[in-house]
Amino acid sequence: MMLITKEIKDRLPKLYATEGTPVEEKIVQAKWFDPYGSAYWLLVEGEEQQDGDWLLFGYAELLPGCGEWGYFSKREIEGLNSFGAPRIERDKWHEPVPFARFEGRYAH
Secondary structure, three states: OOOOOHHHHHHOOOOOOOOOOOHHHOEEOEEEEOOOOOOEEEEEEEEEOOOOOEEEEEEEEEEOOEEEEEEEEHHHHHOOEEOOEEOOEEOOOOOOEEHHHOOOOOOO
16 A cells, blocks of 8 residues: 555645644644554654655554654655565545644544
């Protein structure tokens, strides 16, 4: 599954573009998740790097209730797999919404 589509590329703000925006108002542009567990990543900003990878900023919750804001790369997330098969999927039905919609609850 393509984690970053053309549509996501076109609307994803560049890194640091939302730096002055309150956390609750940051727009979650895409959501990735582990269909075999509870982990998910909410993408807020990102830029394609010279090597073709993407450096992204957003919120990641790898265990329920244990989330944090930070940077991660597309390649890093794609490297998570089960027996060699891709593991992380993109929520195909996600529409951009403020982070406040996800804050403090299970967003799977």
